[in-house]
Amino acid sequence: MLVNGKPGNLISIRDRGLLYGDGVFRTFVASHGKAQQWPLHYRKLQHDCVALGIACPDKALLFAELDGLLAQHTGGVVKLIVTRGEGVRGYAPPAAAKATRLWDISPLPDFPADWSTHGIKARLCQLRLGHQQHLAGIKHLNRLENVLATAELSDAQSPDSGIAEGLMMDTAGNVIGGTRSNLFLVSKGKLVTPDLSRCGVKGVQRDRVIAWAAQHKMPLQVRNIGLDEVLHADELFVVNSVIGLWSINELEQRRMSGFPIARQIRKYLFEQGA
Amino acid sequence: MLVNGKPGNLISIRDRGLLYGDGVFRTFVASHGKAQQWPLHYRKLQHDCVALGIACPDKALLFAELDGLLAQHTGGVVKLIVTRGEGVRGYAPPAAAKATRLWDISPLPDFPADWSTHGIKARLCQLRLGHQQHLAGIKHLNRLENVLATAELSDAQSPDSGIAEGLMMDTAGNVIGGTRSNLFLVSKGKLVTPDLSRCGVKGVQRDRVIAWAAQHKMPLQVRNIGLDEVLHADELFVVNSVIGLWSINELEQRRMSGFPIARQIRKYLFEQGA
Numbered sequence: 001m002l003v004n005g006k007p008g009n010l011i012s013i014r015d016r017g018l019l020y021g022d023g024v025f026r027t028f029v030a031s032h033g034k035a036q037q038w039p040l041h042y043r044k045l046q047h048d049c050v051a052l053g054i055a056c057p058d059k060a061l062l063f064a065e066l067d068g069l070l071a072q073h074t075g076g077v078v079k080l081i082v083t084r085g086e087g088v089r090g091y092a093p094p095a096a097a098k099a100t101r102l103w104d105i106s107p108l109p110d111f112p113a114d115w116s117t118h119g120i121k122a123r124l125c126q127l128r129l130g131h132q133q134h135l136a137g138i139k140h141l142n143r144l145e146n147v148l149a150t151a152e153l154s155d156a157q158s159p160d161s162g163i164a165e166g167l168m169m170d171t172a173g174n175v176i177g178g179t180r181s182n183l184f185l186v187s188k189g190k191l192v193t194p195d196l197s198r199c200g201v202k203g204v205q206r207d208r209v210i211a212w213a214a215q216h217k218m219p220l221q222v223r224n225i226g227l228d229e230v231l232h233a234d235e236l237f238v239v240n241s242v243i244g245l246w247s248i249n250e251l252e253q254r255r256m257s258g259f260p261i262a263r264q265i266r267k268y269l270f271e272q273g274a
Numbered sequence: 275m276l277v278n279g280k281p282g283n284l285i286s287i288r289d290r291g292l293l294y295g296d297g298v299f300r301t302f303v304a305s306h307g308k309a310q311q312w313p314l315h316y317r318k319l320q321h322d323c324v325a326l327g328i329a330c331p332d333k334a335l336l337f338a339e340l341d342g343l344l345a346q347h348t349g350g351v352v353k354l355i356v357t358r359g360e361g362v363r364g365y366a367p368p369a370a371a372k373a374t375r376l377w378d379i380s381p382l383p384d385f386p387a388d389w390s391t392h393g394i395k396a397r398l399c400q401l402r403l404g405h406q407q408h409l410a411g412i413k414h415l416n417r418l419e420n421v422l423a424t425a426e427l428s429d430a431q432s433p434d435s436g437i438a439e440g441l442m443m444d445t446a447g448n449v450i451g452g453t454r455s456n457l458f459l460v461s462k463g464k465l466v467t468p469d470l471s472r473c474g475v476k477g478v479q480r481d482r483v484i485a486w487a488a489q490h491k492m493p494l495q496v497r498n499i500g501l502d503e504v505l506h507a508d509e510l511f512v513v514n515s516v517i518g519l520w521s522i523n524e525l526e527q528r529r530m531s532g533f534p535i536a537r538q539i540r541k542y543l544f545e546q547g548a
Contacts, residue, residue: 013376
């Protein structure tokens, strides 16, 4: 673990990341000493910092820190947090704030292998995401909605029940995505993914699926999606940078199998992964 | 500063308070070695912990820690943060999480004296609060909306401009309160304060104003309030545990003075303060 470039796992209790969730983060996989999709993750980090008015640390500085981290741990799930830094008391962002850089690395989770090959069971969460256009799409540290939605699954998420992800809707009744993943539908030969301009997080893996669609001339729509459309899709899958791609084989009363498009995309994400 | 009962100012970067804003906090004044309204603050802390499913630390334990803190610093602004604690990676609240207790104390802010006696200039923030009924009312650590709304005032909040507070509306057009305070209107002999069931924070000082109204048989309504009603109120004031009560003497084009009801309430809050 690194805190502002030095080995350590402690941060000031006056850091605004703690006080207000005033920061952003990235989670991605490293293997054989190399971070997967680092350029995309840095670009997203920078985008999110700009959106919140946080001075994003330099790419070369972060890459050097990452390099040092991966010299000691060749693989795992890497988490990078950038906060606005410390400041005087009060919500106002200090003019002279210096961003805090935090790195952590954990072992890769050992998800059941058939979640990737045969899909997962998913469930709908009761919690509805609120709309906040100024925070939508950003992977910021205000994640209580995700925490509460995931807590709903806590019994269900035991290995026995096999519920691997919860899908979240917004207060207007649109399906937005998983608690920790972005959602795609295959419907009548098109890819469809939720509009995230009012809530949700635009993940790097979502961008990669959108890029795949463009490369393969597959029509893709980003728009509002109701629950009924989700339950009648030809294929459903969720993506993020750690899980890769999981097809959904069971959601509420609906069961699905096959997933021809999801398989192609999963292969692409995997082969272009490094 | 105290971290889980020990002198210190550092917290693990794996604490969920940092990772997800998964915690709650209290801010209040201490003077002459005594915390103002501690029983109310503990009750609110407990309420907010329950709402998020956090195991609230014992009242006696917290009071003993506060006592120790105030033995060294007889006065100032006390901040108490309770997070869900550390946990394994992922949004799911760990079943065995042990709450983290953080205490900090800062000097009392030196607001201009006439803000209390003659009122403040306030301004409307552009940012609109999103609706999230599961988080509304709770003083949790997900405060990016307040940060961004306050950032709008950063130029205005210089001593020269004299803007002391920003008022925030929600996405439906209701006025919700200040960036760090609760709002009250005096209108046709009634007190009116915004309904906070979809956003906003229910502060301890707000409860005390509501209690004053009951004691003094002054009609009080908690309901949706539009901007027009705010701009035509007989009196406007904001309250929180640090500022006490500030009347608003200027908001947008509207100027006000006098504040007979607000003066009575301010006297009550002050005299019953300890």
